[in-house]
Amino acid sequence: MQFEIERIVRTALEEDIGLGDITTEVTVVADTVARAQLVAKEDFTLAGIDVAATVFRTLDGDVSFEKLLEDGHQVKRGEVLAWIRGGAPVLLQGERTALNLLQRMSGIASLTAQYVDKVKGTNAVIVDTRKTVPGLRALDKYAVRMGGGRNHRIGLFDGVLIKENHSAAAGGITAAVTRAKQKLPHTLKIEVETRNLTEVQEALDAAADIIMLDNMNYDEMRQGVELIAGRALVEASGGVNLETVREIAETGVGIISVGALTHSVKAADISMLLD
Amino acid sequence: MQFEIERIVRTALEEDIGLGDITTEVTVVADTVARAQLVAKEDFTLAGIDVAATVFRTLDGDVSFEKLLEDGHQVKRGEVLAWIRGGAPVLLQGERTALNLLQRMSGIASLTAQYVDKVKGTNAVIVDTRKTVPGLRALDKYAVRMGGGRNHRIGLFDGVLIKENHSAAAGGITAAVTRAKQKLPHTLKIEVETRNLTEVQEALDAAADIIMLDNMNYDEMRQGVELIAGRALVEASGGVNLETVREIAETGVGIISVGALTHSVKAADISMLLD
Amino acid sequence: MQFEIERIVRTALEEDIGLGDITTEVTVVADTVARAQLVAKEDFTLAGIDVAATVFRTLDGDVSFEKLLEDGHQVKRGEVLAWIRGGAPVLLQGERTALNLLQRMSGIASLTAQYVDKVKGTNAVIVDTRKTVPGLRALDKYAVRMGGGRNHRIGLFDGVLIKENHSAAAGGITAAVTRAKQKLPHTLKIEVETRNLTEVQEALDAAADIIMLDNMNYDEMRQGVELIAGRALVEASGGVNLETVREIAETGVGIISVGALTHSVKAADISMLLD
Amino acid sequence: MQFEIERIVRTALEEDIGLGDITTEVTVVADTVARAQLVAKEDFTLAGIDVAATVFRTLDGDVSFEKLLEDGHQVKRGEVLAWIRGGAPVLLQGERTALNLLQRMSGIASLTAQYVDKVKGTNAVIVDTRKTVPGLRALDKYAVRMGGGRNHRIGLFDGVLIKENHSAAAGGITAAVTRAKQKLPHTLKIEVETRNLTEVQEALDAAADIIMLDNMNYDEMRQGVELIAGRALVEASGGVNLETVREIAETGVGIISVGALTHSVKAADISMLLD
C-alpha cells in the first residue's frame, strides 16, 4: 500500500499547496523550527496515523514525527496522538492535508467499530463495500480494518459478484456460475446475489461459494441461512444500519456488508496545536 | 476544471476496475446494448451530473448520456436524473464510480442548501473551507456552489489567511499584514484571523481586507461587526452548525465558513436501474 | 484492461519513436496513404490482434484496421491477420511496436496451446504464474487465456499463496491458514504450498482451499491427490515442461502451473507487408 | 539510464504488488529481518544485478544489497550473485520482480555471448535490433552489451535506416539518401537497406555511410562486401541464427544484427533463497 499512500499524499499536497503557501512564505522565516501535537477533541478509533506522518515527511524528509498511539487504538478526548517537530512552514503547510486524511480515516474506523460492537457475540463479521470515496479506496478499506471490520473485494478485478444483471445476461444463475468457475482464476470464490429463496436454492445448486441475501427481511434471511446450511458463506446486504444490524446478525448470516461505513463519513475531531 | 474532472474520473475508474471487471467479462456478451436510468431515492440538491456522464464516456466514447436535470436542481424522490445507453459491460463497470461521485457531490450540495436556507434574509453568505476530501477538492467546492454556497480560497496558493501562528511568526498582526501587502500579488485580498476585539482593532488598523472572527460568541461577533463598520469584510468561523448558523448570520457578519459542508458528508441516495 | 493496454501501447510507442521517426520524416510525404497486411510466416495461435490495432489507432485515430481473424484462432502460415490502411508514416512508425507486442503475445498463446493439448482428456487445467515480463503482465496473462490456459492470481494483491517462508514466519501452516482466514476478504481462497505429504495433511487439516504440491515427483503427487480426496483443489508446480506435463496431469492434479509459458517466450513469426 | 530503470522497476512493483502483498501481510511480522542470497541454478552471463538491487531499494531504502559479481561475469551454476538483507516482507515482495528482470536480462546476455563467441576471430560485431520487449528496451539493449554485443540505434529517433519503403516513397535510394544528408543532424550516419547488388551500388554511389545487406545469401554478401570495398560499413541482416552466424561473419561483413537476441529470450535460471 506504500506506493498508493505516496500517490494519495502527493496528490493531496499538490492540490492544497499548488505553487506555494503564500501566507506562510511572507510571514514565517523559512528555517524557524516548531513543534506541534495532534490532539483528540472527542473519543474515536484511530486510523491513519502513519498516513499523517507521510504527509509531513513528503514535504520534508527531516521532519520528526513521533507516534504515541497506534492505529486501532480507542482514543479518548484529550489524548495526544503524535508529536511533530520540523520547520514551521512545513508544519503549517502539512496541517490541513494531514488532518483531512486522519479525520476521515478515524471517522470510518469509529463508525466501523460501532457496527462491530453491535454484532458482538454473533457469528457475523462486518465488511465494507465499493462505496468509497474515489481515489481513497485503499485508505477507506484500511480504516475499516482498523475499526475491526473486514474487507470485501477491493474492486471489480479481484472478486466475483454475480448480480442480477449478470445472471440475466448469462441466462440465469446456473449458467453464470458455471461460466465463472470455468473461466476465472481458481483462487477466487464465486459470489451470487439473490433476492429470494428460489434464487438462493439455484445458487446453492450451482455450487456458489458465497450467497448474498440482498434486501431481504429478517424472516427471509433466517430461511436463507437454514436452506444454505453451511454449504456456502452467507452475506447480508441492503438496509443495514446501526438500528438493524444486530437483528440481521442474529439471523445467522456470516457476513454483513455496510455501505455507510465509507459513503457517509463523519470526520473525527482532531486538532493540530503548535507549541 | 475539465482536466481535473478527467483526472479524478480516470483515477477512480482505474482504482475500481484495475485489470478488468472479471464478473462482467465472463457473464455478459461484450456487445450487448443496455439502457439505464439514474433515479433519486430521496429528495436532494443535484450536483455532479456531468461528472457522472464523464465516467461513462471515459469508458466508452460512444455511450449516450441524456441529462434530464441540471446541477443545482432540487430533485424530488422518484425523479429520473438521466438516461444512459451503451454497451452493457460499460454501464455495469461505470455504475459504482458514477454513483460514488454523484452521491457525494449531491450530498454536499444538499447540506449546503440547508445552510443557505437557514440564513435567508440576512446578508450572510455561506462559504466552504479547505476541509475537503484529498484529491476531490475541485468537485467538493463545485458542489458547494451548486448548493447555493460560495467558495473560500481553493488552497494555500490563491488566497491569504494570516492565522495566529503567522502573526506570531511575523511579529504581530500589523507586521504580518504589512509584509503581505508589500510582497503578494495586488490581486489578492489580505485576510486576518482574530480571536478577540483587540486583534480585530489591530487588523483594522493594518488595513486588512477581510477580518475573520474565529470562535467568538454571538456578542463578540456583534461587537466585531460594529467595530469594523464596513471597513473590511467580516467572516465568522468556528462552531457553525445548522443550529447556530442563523444566529451567527444575524450578528451582521458577511461571510460564514462551514467545514462540515465537506468534511462530514452524507451521500445522497441515488440508484442506477438497468432496463 | 482497456486503460492498461493504452498505457502499454503508449509507453512502447514513446520508447520507439521518441521525438520522431527521422528516417520517415525526410523520405515520406506526410499525407501519402498506404495499405498493409499482417501476415503469418508460420503456424501459431493468435493473441493480441486488438492490441496491434490499438498501436496504429494511438498514432492516428483515422487509421482503418480491419481484423480478419480473432484472438484464439489457430493461424496457418500465409494467412492474413488484418488489413491496415492509413497514412504511410503512421504505418511505418507503428509497425515494429505492433509486431513486438503481437509476436510475443502469439508466442505465449502458442506455447500455452501446446501444454493444453498435452493434457487433453485429463482433468488438469494449465495455469500461468507471476513469471511475466515486467510491465506486460496483463497482456501475458491474456495471451495465456487465448491459448486455452487459465490464469493464476494476477499479483500479490488478489490471491493468497502461503509459501514455506510465510508458514515459517507465522509459526506453521495451521497458524498461517488460520490467520489468513480471519483477516483476509472472504472472497479469496487460501492456497498453501507443500513440499511433502506431512505438509499436505497439515494444510488439509487447516482447511486450506487449494493445496500446491511443489516440486514433488509423480508418486508423491499421486499420493497427495489421494490424500486430499477432493477436499481441496490440487495444484502441481515445479519441473513442468512439455515432456513431463502429461504424466503430471495423469497423477490427478487439477491445476498445473507453468512458469515457462511467459518467462521464456519464442516470438511468433509475423510480418507486416506494405502494398 | 537511471530514471528509466526507476520507471521500469516502479511499474513492475506496482503491477505485482498493487495495494499489497496480502499473504505476507497476514503471516509475517512486519519488522522481522531476513537475509537472502541470489544463486545461479545454471551457467550464464550475468546482466541486471544493479537492477535487482534497485527493486529492493525501491521498496525500502534501508535494504542492504551486497553484490558479489558484476554484470558481464560468466557465472557458474551454484555461484552466489548477491546477498540481500532487510525486512522479511520487503524481501518476499521484491523477489519475483527482481528475478523476472534479472533472469530476462541474463538470458539476453547469455544468448548474445553465444553469438559473439561464434564470430570470434572474424571482423564482425554482433548488434541488436528494435525487436525488444515493449517498455524494457533500455534493459534489453544494456543486456546485449553485457553479453559482448553492441547496440544498433535505440529507436526511430536516433538513427537513420532507409528501408525499401522509404526509398520507394522518396523516389529511389539516391533521392532518399540525398534528402537525409541535407535535412538530418550531421552527427548521424545514413544507413540504407539493400536487397541486391544493384541497390548496393546505388547506395554506394549515393555515399551512404552504412549499407545493410538484407536477407542475402552468402555469395551475395561476399560480393556486396567486395563491391563496397571499405567505402561504407556493411551490415548483414535476416536469417541470422547460431547455425548461420559464423559463415555470415566470414563473408567479411562488419556488423551482424540479430533480432533473436531480444525477441525470443530464455530466462536464465536464478533463485532467491532465504536463510
Place this chain on the structure above:
Amino acid sequence: MQFEIERIVRTALEEDIGLGDITTEVTVVADTVARAQLVAKEDFTLAGIDVAATVFRTLDGDVSFEKLLEDGHQVKRGEVLAWIRGGAPVLLQGERTALNLLQRMSGIASLTAQYVDKVKGTNAVIVDTRKTVPGLRALDKYAVRMGGGRNHRIGLFDGVLIKENHSAAAGGITAAVTRAKQKLPHTLKIEVETRNLTEVQEALDAAADIIMLDNMNYDEMRQGVELIAGRALVEASGGVNLETVREIAETGVGIISVGALTHSVKAADISMLLD
C-alpha cells in the same frame, strides 16, 4: 514550489539525457570525483541558484553543492556563484540543464531589476504577466521577484481580470463586475481592463478593486489616475519598455505590468568550470 521545481528539473534532465550520456559513459570512469565552479561571465542579478542545486542533487543525492551567493544578489563578472563536488559523470550530465535554467532565471531577474531601477522614487511597482515560457511559469515569476518586481496573478484560476471580451459578453463592465462580486471567492480583488476614461468611470462606479489602463498615452493615464483618485488600484499595461517606463510611472499609476520581463529573455552569461 518544491514539487514544481522537482517536476521541471526532472523533465529537463529526462529531455537532455534520455537513456544516457553516451559520450561520458565511454570516456569517463564512473566513480571519478570532480569539482566545478559556477562563474559569472558578466554582471547580472542572480536567480535560480537553488534550482541549479536541485539539478545535480536529482542526478545524485550525494553531490555537494556549496552556494556562495543568494538569489537576488547583484553579481559581478568573475564572481563564483557556487562550488559543486561529486561524480564527474554527474557534473558533466547536469551542467547544461543547470545552466539553461540558471541563465534564463538570472536573465529575467536582471531585466526586471533594470525596470525596477528606472521607476525608483515613484510609487509604481513593476509586475509580470502571463507571457511566460510554457511549463516554467513558476520559475519565471520567482525570477521576477528576485529582480525586485512583484507578481500579477499566476494564471486564470487565481485572479480576476475582466477584459474587453468579458465585459462585452456579460453586457458591459457594470454587469461583469457585479457578477464577479456575487460569484467569486471574496478573497479575490476584481480587476477591469479599460481603454478610455468613460470605461474607467464605469469601472469605478461598479466598484472594481483594480482598474487597468490599457494602451493609453501618458495624458490619458494621468487623467485616469486623477479620476480614480485612490478609490481603486491603478495598473498601466501596454507599450511598456525601458524607454517609456519612467514616464508611465510618473503619471501616478501604482502598478506597471511588463510582458517583456518573461517573453523576450536574454540568458545571463554563466559558465561551469571543472577543476
Place this chain on the structure above:
Amino acid sequence: MQFEIERIVRTALEEDIGLGDITTEVTVVADTVARAQLVAKEDFTLAGIDVAATVFRTLDGDVSFEKLLEDGHQVKRGEVLAWIRGGAPVLLQGERTALNLLQRMSGIASLTAQYVDKVKGTNAVIVDTRKTVPGLRALDKYAVRMGGGRNHRIGLFDGVLIKENHSAAAGGITAAVTRAKQKLPHTLKIEVETRNLTEVQEALDAAADIIMLDNMNYDEMRQGVELIAGRALVEASGGVNLETVREIAETGVGIISVGALTHSVKAADISMLLD
C-alpha cells in the same frame, strides 16, 4: 513529435488554467460561439502554427482551426495566420498559451533565418545547440528547422561530442575516440572538440568524423579547415553572432553552431483578435 507536443500543450494549459478560468466562467455564457484571427503585428518567420491549433483542440475537440499559412513562411505585418472558431470560453482560455508557444517558436525561426541569410552563398549550415528552454527542446529545435537551420544532436543520448573534459578523463583525444568507436552504436558519428591545431591533428589522426573548432579566431579556423582537408566535417563553435557569422562561414567551415538561436529569444509579435 506528436506525443511531445501533446505533453507540452497539456502542461502549459494546466499551468495557466488550473481549476478554471474564473473570469470567463462568471462573465461569458458557456455555449457562446466566437471567431478569432491570429494576426502578425510585425514581420517574422512562422513556426508553431500546428502547435497553436493543438492548444485549442486540446481544450475542445470541436474547435475549428483554419490555418492560412504554413510554418516556414515569411510573414508580413498584418497577415492573418489562422482563423479559429469555437466556444468563446475556449478561445479566451487558449489564447495566452497558444500565443506564448507560437510567439517563442516564431521568434526562434526568425532569428535563425537571419543567421542563415548571413551565410548565404557559403558552404556553411547553421545548427542549434542544447541551450534550449527546459521542457521545450523539441519545439525549439523544430523552430530552428523552420528558420532554415539544421539540428545538432537532440541530447546527450543521440550524439557523441567528446569535449575537453572527456578527452582528459579518457587519457587524451586518441584514447577517447578509440573507445567511442569500439563501444558506441555504429550509426553515430564521433565528434571531437578541439582548441588548437595540435588537437585538430590528433582528432584527425584518431579518425574523428566531426571536428569542432572551439573558440578559435578566423585564422585558426582557416588553418583548421585546411589541415582537415575534407577528411572530417568541420564545425565552428563559440563567439558566433550576427556580426561574426559571415566571416566564420568564409573560413570554409561546414557547420556553425549558435547557442543564441534558442537561449536568448525575442518573441515574435502576434495577436489574437476576437470578432
